Amino acid sequence: MTEKLYYWAENLEGYNSDIDNDFPYSIEIKRLNFFIGKNNAGKSRFLRNLFINSTHTIPDFSFPNLSNYFTELKSIIESSQGTIWLGAMSSGENRTTLFKLINDAIDCPIFPRNRYKENYQRTIDQLSKVRIEYTQEFTYKVSEIQKYVNDFENNIVYEKSKSYIPILRGMRPVTEQENTQPYIKRAQKDYFSDTNKFNSNNIITGECLYNELKIHLLGEPEQRELIKDYEEKLSQYFFDNETVSLIPKHDQDVVNIKIGNDQQFPISQLGDGLQQAIILTYEAYIKSKDKEGKPETHAFFIEEPELHMHAGMVRQLMNFYLNETPHYYFFTTHSNHLLDMADESDQVMIQKFVKQPKEEDPTKFDFKIYRCDRDRDLLASLGVRPSSVYLANCTIWVEGITDRLYITKYMEKYLAELESADMELYKKYRRFMPNYHYTFVEYAGSNLSHWSFDDDYPKTREERIEFLKQDRGQSATAVASDMLLIADGDIQKNSEKIKFLRKELNKENLIILDCKETENTLPKDSILRVAQKKFSNMKRKTSQGFNIEKLEGINSLDYFDHKDYGIGKLLDDQIRNPRTSAEKTAFADGTGVGTIKYKLDFCREIIKYFDENPDWEMTPKAKDLCIRIFKHIEKCNSN
Template sequence: MTEKLYYWAESLENYISDNEVQNDQLLEIKRLNFFIGKNNAGKSRFLRTLFMSNYPSGFYNFPELVKNLNILKIRLPELEAEFGYTSSFSNIKNNYQDLIKDLEQSKTSQLIFLNSSIKSTLERDSKIANLFMDYNFFEITDEQVSKISEVFLNQFYIPILRGMRPVTDLQNKQPYIDRAQKDYFIDTNKFNAKNIITGECLYHELKIHLLGEPEQREIIKSYEEKLSQYFFDNEPVSLIPKHDQDVVNIKIGNDAQRPIFELGDGLQQAIILTYEAYIKSKDKEGNLETHAFFIEEPELHMHAGMVRQLMNFYLNETKHYYFFTTHSNHLLDMADESDQVMIQKFVKQPKEDNPNEFEFKIYRCDRDRDLLASLGVRPSSVYLANCTIWVEGITDRLYIIKYMEKYLAELEKIDEELYKNYRRFMPNYHYTFVEYAGSNLTHWSFDDDYPKTREERISFLQQDRGQSATAVASDMLLIADGDIQKNSEKIKFLRKELNKDNLIILDCKETENTLPKDSIIRVVKAKFPRLKQVKPSYDISLIDHITQDDYFDNAQYGIGRLIDEKIKKPTSTTTKTAFADGTGVGTIKDKLKFCREIIKDFDEYSDWKLTPKAKQLCERIFNHIEKCNS
């Protein structure tokens, strides 16, 4: 599903969305949607309201008609008061009611007719049309209306009260679901065990599948393989609904079979949060299905690395859409790594017209200080991973993450055993990244013999030898750009304090020089029309003259200068650069924006290949991670 999706919060009161479509009742959504904010900011109530949504509220991939519906709803009482039951008013009212019904039944062919009918009525009756001056109905085409589709087949809610261990001996009782119904869902015929997932019935679900048809047993086997891949370091996993117990047993690798309560609570959560999502990812014929899952606090009892693996599981193994309330700061950088992640911040604030009442403002955000503050994150947060990879900045981290993903995808085809070994490594658990900024390296000491006593530390700091890297981060691999070579003192310092296995100095100017040629050219071609004041001096068609794959692999210059040299017109004498950040070594302009466009290109052109140096870099990184986690 490539088009943008929106939730129309027609049935929500006191919620206002701050979004790019300038409609405070529309909320843009993506595959993974994180709702963050302080306690009592309205996140959970909003999540449950989305789950319970009835038409016309709901999810749409074309919001313009939805905005028209909202205007119609507001204007109908005005029409009735002014015109009574004239034929024009009756036509619009009947068409509005029919539109609502057809949206519920996803009859897009009828929607086209009804939308046209409303337009015709407004064209005939200028008085009624005047009540719709704030929106132009005639801008909506039949082709656009036909894009409206049923986005999700079903919607499921996972409350914070969940667990795989029964809490009552009564037959056919599920206390967690009963509690959720009593607290939140009055209509128990509509909201029940069919769409509320608590983990209580997993034992019986597994028994039904394992004693059922061959395809039911096969999907459990497939699910166990995915659990092994994402959560159990590739150790074989078996889920067993043992006949003389009421809880699921688990066998991991060569370990003895154990009841679920003898394992960590985090593993129980991982199973609860993935089982239904995976089981419901295909229909009986094997066709992919898309549902919506509304999940309270997915990080409950789970290590940060395991939560990240959970999100990778959702993105890679299902096509569903997910909505989370969360207080986990470990999920925030996923917005940098995938364009399928959306973070919405909830803020409770007094109403402007009545300070004694409150409203909830929803802000779309990516990375900012307020975002971290909303989650209670402080500068004293520490690294928890088993090893660290030090990179010069955010762009290097984002490129390397994509390189590692591609390396694994290519490795699966040529060395399945090594692939299985490497794919088990979880970000923020087995490894994490540290961004150090190149000029700050001299402020760090990488010496393992950092002083232990208070007196030794004071003496050490007085010598201005820098802060201890080992004091704040575990086993490290430091990756430095090749342009560090010009600073012999810094090179000498690093090689003295880090052994060769823990130091990588690129033999090209910077990480951008390891990018694949075709991706750079595509992004440059897309960016060039947006440049100002340089077009007369540069000819973007000249970039097609780059034929050698290693053109950008340069130890002296950045790709910005290499691009400019190629596309500058032979007759031009300008000193203005097009893509280089200045006339010196030629680092690319707007590195972060360029990085995001490269990553977007990677996602759109999945057949891109790692350059030799990018592949070598990945090999060194995975060797380091493996050594530190053996």
């Protein structure tokens, strides 16, 4: 069964996607889908066309290609000698008829995907009536195809409805006329001529929130409980755990809000960013379950979710969508702060739009869609300059991207454990948002000497000139706020660097791992499972001389917790056959200290293992690291 999902619309002339040759004229999608590109690159029009024109569901466009199965059926017929029966009829023409039926299925274009699915269903219905004398192989293969498709249908989620959230949105009435919704009317006039089909039922602008809250709070107990649950989630994600109450006050036309022990006040006195957060999360949360309390999936098409929001709050909004709702989301965005989510979650997809003149007529344009993760062109599409601006209240310095990804996962796990072990501390820590309360800074270990961590960095121009003459490095405090620097244990071998760091950083601002590197703090089971998977995909030339089954002989939980060697060497030492040269490696990146090969690929596999096995346990060193990090964040964000 395909693990990938695809989506498109029936009327998308001028748009072209070269993402996957097997699925032409479609885009691969995940839970969060970001459309980026320069202004006038066609993002918004594409988003609206997906919303307006697609009468089919995500599974329709993701239906698997069955050509290989039909080819196998053709081979079975070619090798068989028995009479072919079509239902109750046997005829010498049946073999020719069957060949034509299967060839048509093989040659059937797989786009549009929904038509391919319809053709398949007709074909398989006819094939299920076929019987070939002296063999059951054909019948078994047809049943196998049917089971494959049934499994796909049973495991894939169908979106129940679609909703569009335009840029023009707000919770405050902009007219004195009662029962009017100017934002929705404007959206209808600009984009949706069929007002019977596109209206307040599927266009979300925030104007209906007052009445929506009134209906729920004056409705059934289950409706009131749903609003209470939503208020708790708002508190958790956007209001630093302060109790939040939303009140459709009877003598006003605007929602009131009460936060903690503060007095109740109209929503108009709340910051625009938080109003946006409520508009963008209310409908998504309310629609997350059906009347029986079972998860219910919808699709949301959202223009510029980052409007009026701090970068950290936008990230928190995306975490809300991923953690608290089952829906699929499609966004147009110019926010570079969302890009690194592609590294942190396998449920994020970024598509870049490029407007290109047509070769035959330069006055007309095609819109090309490219899948991308992190590249310079992507940043340029968002208008991001090479310079970095740190807006968070504190920074955590790590040696590279893999350290950041591992530590981010550790922090998530630590919070999950705190929820059952220490609720008060959990409530205190869960409010901390990436890129707002803290952010990561990635450095290369060898570059540390180029930075000065001295708080007394010169302020005046003359002092700076004199400082630079001393070649003491660039000021870290000039580009980043309160910092916690995490260094790999192998730095211990460089006494000068250790001396330099301890001189310029306070003890509480420096963590030197008591092992070679961050990978040595990973739990044993995760390393073993990923290593086994990686080994099975190695070329024979690489894996020859090693026996992966020897990994099962590792009984010590701290086998990989080593001061001098990376997990690559520790893996090789365990699985190397007695006669295999010590110079030959399977996992280690060379014969030195044994850092794992292809660190980022290995890291992604580890994170995937964590996501698929939520019961994984942190090592003591990983937990201690989290404790230090959260204490640093708490200190830097205390009032």
